[in-house]
Amino acid sequence: MNNRPDVVIVPCADYAPERVRGALEELIARAGGLDWVRPGMRIGIKANLVSAMAPETAATTHPALIDALASMLLARGADPVVGDSPGGLYNAAHLNKVYAVSGMDKTCARLNRDFSTRAVDLPEARVCKTATVTGWLADCDGIINFAKLKSHGMMGLSAAAKNLFGSIPGTMKPEYHFRFPNPADFAGMLVDLDEYWKPQLHLVDAVLAMEGNGPTAGSPKALGCLLAGENPHRIDLLCAALIGLNPATVPTLRAAQARGLCPERLDGLRVDGPWQGLVAQDFAIITQRNGLQFQNAMGGGKRGALYSRLLARTLAARPGVEKAECVGCRKCEQVCPAKAITMRSGKPVIRRAACIRCFCCQEFCPKGAMKVRRPPLARLLAR
Ligand code: SF4
Ligand code: SF4
Numbered sequence: 001m002n003n004r005p006d007v008v009i010v011p012c013a014d015y016a017p018e019r020v021r022g023a024l025e026e027l028i029a030r031a032g033g034l035d036w037v038r039p040g041m042r043i044g045i046k047a048n049l050v051s052a053m054a055p056e057t058a059a060t061t062h063p064a065l066i067d068a069l070a071s072m073l074l075a076r077g078a079d080p081v082v083g084d085s086p087g088g089l090y091n092a093a094h095l096n097k098v099y100a101v102s103g104m105d106k107t108c109a110r111l112n113r114d115f116s117t118r119a120v121d122l123p124e125a126r127v128c129k130t131a132t133v134t135g136w137l138a139d140c141d142g143i144i145n146f147a148k149l150k151s152h153g154m155m156g157l158s159a160a161a162k163n164l165f166g167s168i169p170g171t172m173k174p175e176y177h178f179r180f181p182n183p184a185d186f187a188g189m190l191v192d193l194d195e196y197w198k199p200q201l202h203l204v205d206a207v208l209a210m211e212g213n214g215p216t217a218g219s220p221k222a223l224g225c226l227l228a229g230e231n232p233h234r235i236d237l238l239c240a241a242l243i244g245l246n247p248a249t250v251p252t253l254r255a256a257q258a259r260g261l262c263p264e265r266l267d268g269l270r271v272d273g274p275w276q277g278l279v280a281q282d283f284a285i286i287t288q289r290n291g292l293q294f295q296n297a298m299g300g301g302k303r304g305a306l307y308s309r310l311l312a313r314t315l316a317a318r319p320g321v322e323k324a325e326c327v328g329c330r331k332c333e334q335v336c337p338a339k340a341i342t343m344r345s346g347k348p349v350i351r352r353a354a355c356i357r358c359f360c361c362q363e364f365c366p367k368g369a370m371k372v373r374r375p376p377l378a379r380l381l382a383r
Pocket of ligand 2: 341356360
């Protein structure tokens with residue numbers, strides 16, 4: 001065990017280039033530095049480029065941060081490449097649009113244009129032993145995971161751990177939702193991916209986070225900080241605290257804790273930097289009530305598992321369309337991996353029995369018309 005902190009946090013009030021550069025240099029230096037980067041190394045910067053959305057929407061990692069990081073890597077003689085595989089087609093036409101709208105094409109990082117895929121084995125995995133991944137990331141000599149802090153319909157939180165789902169080609173993501181329909185299994189798959197890639201460094205952009213109907217249709221919320229560390233789950237534990245999210249409701253944290261990768265409680269973290277003053281008092285989160293939460297309360301064994309499944313089904317959040325905001329574009333119908341959506345009179349109708357609550361429809365609705373809704377009983381219990 002080294003003496004490094006689990007998480008470093010530094011304030012960064014906005015994306016002014018000079019401020020970003022200073023904050024990022026301080027953050028990375030305190031998290032261990034970049035001495036592992038050698039001249040000629042190809043360093044993959046795995047940004048969050050969830051969709052073709054402008055930086056001010058807070059859906060993607062901000063280009064000022066990517067630019068500052070890439071210039072630090074260039075100064076060391078490395079070859080920084082930025083990329084991601086958002087949902088949808090994984091090809092040049094789609095990614096060119098994402099790069100342009102998100103501002104990545106204005107940074108000094110090279111844009112990934114290798115859209116090959118690769119079948120890999122994950123021998124150490126607990127849940128996902130084989131996967132098809134993006135070739136560009138596999139070909140890098142080192143990886144820096146640069147995530148965005150957002151609320152998330154399915155996982156509660158999108159930060160460091162969730163970001164590596166972008167190593168799965170966009171066209172194949174629905175298949176993974178279908179392979180792992182249970183949030184606990186899906187989270188286990190994400191932890192497997194994190195362990196497989198093991199980036200040298202994880203960074204989180206929480207200067208402008210996203211609250212509410214995340215990860216694409218929420219609202220920007222200023223948190224004014226950046227986080228770094230070597231372990232994505234420990235960073236995420238602090239991220240949950242910053243936005244007032246109960247870590248027990250975050251499936252990736254539960255999966256990581258079960259594997260001994262993350263402490264149960266915040267006081268088990270070694271944090272470098274005063275973070276208490278950065279906690280958002282009124283951050284709009286999506287409260288999930290899933291089987292994980294009930295497992296403990298119901299005890300172990302088959303009966304506990306059965307009750308927890310029943311409770312989860314009764315209380316779990318589900319997607320629902322806000323008809324007045326829906327323009328009938330059919331995107332939700334096209335992305336639904338369970339084929340649970342059909343269009344009637346120009347609006348989507350969800351077949352509840354078929355829905356696996358992956359929230360792809362919510363994530364990819366271009367109008368934010370698909371919402372995460374909690375059943376009345378769940379709302380009552382949450383009071
Ligand atoms: S993706 Fe959104 S706007 Fe398009 S049909 Fe579905 S709910 Fe309506
Ligand atoms: S309706 Fe939405 S949440 Fe349900 S399976 Fe389809 S995409 Fe996933």
